Amino acid sequence: MPKVGMEPVRRKALVDAALRVIGDQGTLAVTMSDIARRAGVSPALAHHYFGSKEQLLIETVRSLLRQLRDDTVTALNAATAPREKLSALIRVSFQASQFAPDTIAAWLAFYSEAQRSEDVRRFLVVYARRLRSNLMANLKVLCPVDDAERIAEGAAAMIDGLYIRQSLRSAPIGIEASIALTEDYVTSHLDQLHRQGRAP
Amino acid sequence: MPKVGMEPVRRKALVDAALRVIGDQGTLAVTMSDIARRAGVSPALAHHYFGSKEQLLIETVRSLLRQLRDDTVTALNAATAPREKLSALIRVSFQASQFAPDTIAAWLAFYSEAQRSEDVRRFLVVYARRLRSNLMANLKVLCPVDDAERIAEGAAAMIDGLYIRQSLRSAPIGIEASIALTEDYVTSHLDQLHRQGRAP
């Protein structure tokens, strides 16, 4: 079986498996064996490629983040006007891939882990900053900066909040409703500023 | 030292210790030893009183929830008009005790745990429902039910979202700003309905 060039294949399989297992169990207290089994290889191989569990976990957050960034870039490119870009940002956050129970559970687990691992925390901060700055960039052209800051903060919070609530699988508000709620938030605040003559 | 009547004292001390240790480490992967040490007793004693780690953890969520409920009841009683009660609900959510880093980290850890433990999940669902229903009760008298539902959902999401963002200790928007943001959300949506003639 030893075919050459397996490394990238195995790395990806292991990271994917980690994501799924973490999603399942909702915790980072998963074992290397669990992950390896799901990936269809021996635990020893997981260590061979990643060196340690910590490292494999880091790689897993990173992949989650990369996925989100790629989706974001694509969505942003498809839109032109600032208001459209805002919608695109919202939509991406709730995209099917991000809204899958496994993915949500994994994000949550990492948020919790961030308390302990400075590395994990750094990655999540990057995510938070990126979302915020993307929102800001487009809001800024639609209203004064300080208002933009508030709206960005609020929208980001709402997005995160809808996520966490989704993880409980209660009051199961779906993708479309989540998008509508966030859109509504942005629209109504922008309108309000407009009426007050503080925005174009 | 064996003084009689220690049971309630020890139980409370252990639950408090669990909360603090979980807050510290941001994970439920804490050991009974950690908790017992923080409470100043032997690990064996923790088992003696709670039977298992799971049970101690359950007791800990429960205490968190009880605290929140008591605060809510108090705040709600202090307010009279519906709009005031809404403000009270928002304020309670961000009260110092709830917004303490330890407490936030603990909530997060439990959210993550909910994926695995049906018991923990049940408690968190209770929290989510309670917040929602409290908001609804007061919104209903200020606007049509279906609008009330949307606003309640949005406000609840925003509250949860501000929490989770707080846990990262980045873009650290403080208590007052969090309250203002949520208030703003409610006010502006209520106003909007009012202008449209769909609310008194």
Place this chain on the structure above:
DNA sequence: TTTTATTGATTGATGAGTCAATCAAAAATA
């Protein structure tokens, strides 16, 4: 023959849960 992929077996650490023993207060009895 050297390199890459892969695993079974093993090690060392850690942690949950058990248990028997200890100590002191309270209750019962003389």
Place this chain on the structure above:
DNA sequence: TATTTTTGATTGACTCATCAATCAATAAAA
């Protein structure tokens, strides 16, 4: 009151299981 018995509080020592990490061995490719 003095003494014995019972009960609650508490722990040290132990067991058993699990898990991350290591390593030597095997097998295929180059």
